[in-house]
Amino acid sequence: MSIAPSTSPFEPVVLAFTCNWCSYRAADLAGTARIKYPPSVRLIRLMCSGRLDPAFVLRAFASGADAVVMTGCWPADCHYRIQNVKALRRFELLHRVLVDLGIEPERFQRVYASAAEGQQLAAAFTRIVDEVRSLGPLAWGRQPGIAAESEAPADEPSTPALEGVPG
């Protein structure tokens, strides 16, 4: 990875999807409190973890992410009442599919963080980067079948494997 600090041979890129109401604010809080975590974690804001389309995860892997993290509110604390529970169900299903496709389970994780849990979120990021660093780069994108999948045009986000997955 070209952006890795020169001391380490491999620094993974971890893409974390965050919920606008909890984990994104937890990340803001980590910043305000100057709590450190590895720079290889990059965040994308969604309004709710329930917005996470499986296609986003597949696109992330195809575009070079070594791991993807779904972060969101604690199960009972969803800003949208119960949508994070739907996200969780979708996560479990997608996780199983990814594992079937040969992706190590550590490469797709979920983390709960309330808006007050900057410290916990940073700790989880650090842990995940460590775990993925020891796995090495994701080789999956070069498998022919999958690569073809990821080249689906941008306006066709649902992949056949996950078509019709309800929340």
Added chain:
Amino acid sequence: MSGYLYYPGCSLAGSARAYAESLTAVLDTLGVRLREIDDWNCCGATEYLTLSPLAGYALIGRNLALAESQRNGSDTLVAPCSACYVNLAKTDRYMRESPVMREQLNGALAADGMHYTPGAVAVRHLLEVLVEDIGLEELERHVTRPLTGLRVAPYLGCLVSRPDYDRRWARREQPLELDRLVAALGAEVVDFPLRTACCGGHMTQISPDTGFELIRRLVEAADRGGADLLVTVCPMCQMNLDAYQGEMNHHFGTDYRLPILFFTQLIGLAFNLDASTLGIGSEVVSARDALARIGVEVPTVEGEPAPPRRAKRSQELPMPAPLAEGDR
């Protein structure tokens, strides 16, 4: 519920033989089987850790490794001695917590071809097993000679409810489990706020003035509460309070004669087991007078002073209710 691994500890094979005998007799009655770990070694009390922590933990680790290899279906390790209990429990806990500790201790154990998997056995004190696993109802069912009229100070000492890093005890300073057990035997529990105060441990050996003062406090508080005797769950406490009571009296010019029994001896008596099978008689301060009260009907005899009861005055302010289980 049959089959616990059993780590007696050095005292039970020596000065606290009465504890070993009585607990065996009681558990036999309850139909609970103990399997003594073969070739166990001393846990080092608090002394080995003082000089060399890692070797101290390795010493304890050997017992855990033996327990694991002799599990054969039972995975609870019972220790009747509070010091042994806390040492075994702490070692297991620290090995669970710290990969470095795990690696180092297993490194040391490997010198004799041994290994311990943290969490392989659950280390528990005998009191906890009796109260939690067997249960007071089951104990009560076996009570054939209720200890009616016997006033007992329930003394846990340190190390059972403290440090309790796994938070198994709801209260770490005033636990009431032993109180409930004594009450289940039909005895009267006296108010004994020092139930988990320190017996002095090795202070009788290294700083007698302090050691004697700690013993005095306990004996005095039990006496003040009107106790006929005090029960303990630890051989070290029993030794300090019983064997050093005379020296303590000498030191302070007092004349206490408070018998100190093991709680298993008391259970045995309530089960109507023979006093000799319970090791009764081996205590230094004789329990003869106190035990004369058991089995005898003790109604509220005329002439005997009624238990002191403060006259309730109309202006008295109400007291808060005791903390209940559900309170946060």
Added chain:
Amino acid sequence: MTGDRAFSDDIRAATVGESRLDACIQCGTCGGSCPSARDMDHTPRALFAMARAGLRDEVLRSNTSWMCVSCYFCAVRCPQEIHIPDVMYAIKSIATREGIVPERTARDFSRTFVDNIHRYGRSFEVGLVARHYLRHYPFRLPGMAPMGISLVTKGRMGFVPHRIRGLAGLRTILARASQLEAGDARREVTV
């Protein structure tokens, strides 16, 4: 006064489990709770402040840690959840390693105890008490005779020590542990 600033790191490293020593707020709950505080030349709280100030020598020469009875009152009451008895063990072990003996009686009791374990694999109560008293409290022995006799006649004092079968193995384990400890004296033991 600058002191040895690495000293509290040494203590932290020598503590089994997480010490949390740096979190001390100097509230004195430990010193207030301690049943043997009156025998200590510094309260535990003061000792921790001294350790943080790097007063290495004074801490190691203090009898405080040797007077600890491991009753864990301080540990469960400490508002910062500092593992105080474990810190005390750590300070004692550093002192022992460096040959500093602030409290001969306590040190000797521990030694005699440990010595018994090396000989037999188990504690030998008669031998322990006899050796300890002869050395430190010879004048207490006559007064203790009645108790001793009582314990003996009641069968509570065995005169023959029990030796475990695996003694040789135990010794190799302890030797290996001591080696690991020595090699690791300044390395982090905890995580």
Added chain:
Amino acid sequence: MTRAGRGAAAPAEPRVGVYVCHCGTNIAGMVDVEAVRDWAAERLGPHGVVVARDYPFMCSSLGQELIEQDVREQGLNRVVVAACSPHMHEKTFRGACERAGLNPYLCELVSIREQASWVHTDRDAATAKSKAIVAGGVLRVREHAPLEPLRVPINEATLVVGGGIAGITAALEIADAGFPVHLVERQPSIGGHMAQFDKTFPTLDCAACILTPRMVTAGTHPNITLHTWSEVTEVSGYVGNFTVKVLHRPRYVDTDLCTGCGICEEKCPARVVDPVFEAGIGYRKAVYRPFPQAVPKFPVLDPESCIFFQRGTCKACEKLCPTHAIRLDQQPEEVTLQVGNIVLATGFESFDARRVEPYGYGRLANVFTSLEFERMSNASGPTGGRIVLRDGVTQPQTVGIVHCVGSRDRNFNAYCSAICCMQSMKFAHLVREHTDATVYEFYIDIRAAGKGFDEFYQRVQDEGTIFVRGRVAEVTDVLHLPEEAKHDGQLIIQVEDTLVGRQRRIPVDMVILSVGLEPQPDAEEVARRFGITCSSEGWVIERHPKLDPVATMTEGVFAAGCALGPRDIPTSVATGSAAAARIIGRIQQREMALEPIRATVDTERCSGCRICNDLCPYSAIEFDEARAVAEVNPALCQGCGVCVAACPAGAISGTGFSDAQILGQIEGILMSTNGTGGSPATEPERAVPA
């Protein structure tokens, strides 16, 4: 509302401006902003970037003018600002764009401060990450569509939950501004904790004297409807238009007939300990008003302690009521309210001192809590203001006051309860005022940071109170003989006097535990009901701890007083007023703009599978049976996007967070940030999607 997302008309030729903020040294100290700027200009050119600039403070008016100027002069139709969190300055930069004539939703603020410079320590890595974040922003903003904010009308009525001093203040401010308020209180009377106190620190104002007028005003205000002995059971809707269900528990009193004469209370034969208002040291009747100045004046009947309800006979109150107002068959009643805004002023609960075992509360008679002492020292309290031991008669000669009970303690609550130091010193003063007793204060640190607080500390010292620095280890009645023989019957406070370095045992007659403040036991449940979040302890989380301290993450729901965390009376009042001011401003606007983040269905593509229908917790998705397609009601949709992600036909799109926007951001943020080509990180041959 403008529909956006897939198919919306995006200008064919994106002209993107990138603005990188130094934030003084906040960003520039860890991120090479010039390098980010140059990289964006060079490497993101193919993606439409036509200008890239850096500036020390983009949020300054000069910084904003820079953007405005470029929009006008360079014809920018997209703007990316790389600075702080969008929760900080998104509105600022959208405003700048709007002033320059650009739709504000064509601006994207990405954070390289909270997400890069502040959380990383390697300058090269933080710079590389900042480039990636900017690239994510650029590829995202390309897919933005112009939007119009949603406008919702604001109902004039406000719901205030909790009738303590914070809630009363908020209610009065809003009512005085001419708008209706529903004030809901769980207890029979408003007044809260302040009504229990005798004096307030540091001025020693009589609490009742300053509180009662406000309670009376609230009780009689034409714009305030009191719902006491009531609880909010259900909340639905959104800002401007909440529907709230309030349960009125039966008082068993007809308030239309009751005159508040108090005869029922006087004649009621059931006398029980009052654990609430009298903190457990006083009594009340089964039918009672908690205190004489209660508002409303009507009593409540507690069936738990009523002889009639328990045993079936008595009815003394019913027989003797001169206006026949007792209604023993009264049933609970639920009312539904429509309100535009909500203030949560649900307050605190005192820490349960029994949990600190070594202090012996509940076991040792003469150990009292701060709340018990407040009632005891109150002239209208159970002892008539006499400071006495539990026997109700004896005046203490020595009193020990223990600070930090349940606070600053990781075994209970790690936080400082903020009021205990001052409260404890107030107690010392009151004990000295009422008795000749010697008073000790046992403290870890004296925290007297408020106005006039340290002066009060000095005054209490001057009055002779003895301060011992040390956290009390235990309170005991077990004496050390012989030196303590003369203290039989007293309590011993065992403490290390840390300034001496010795353990001390100080005999006292009375111990007062200055207990900390905890969130209400049902704080989490309440938070869930109102759709807000609280910290792990249970305090309400503010929208921003510094700049928006009374708003919550949920539009239209505000918080005030100790629901937000431990605080004293002036701060509770200030937050109550602040919440009211925010709400009054909104009501006067009559409507408010909301983020147009909503889902829309492209009915052309909808297959009518109905998967989305059950996913919406707001029932915003309706199914048009005739056309066999789903439709989203924008008034109900909250914009979570779950249906967007679930639609198998890709027929639902989410404005502001469309698939194209997010996929664009993914591509950008994973773009390699050095080398020469603008290609993804691991697959140099793969091109960035159009």
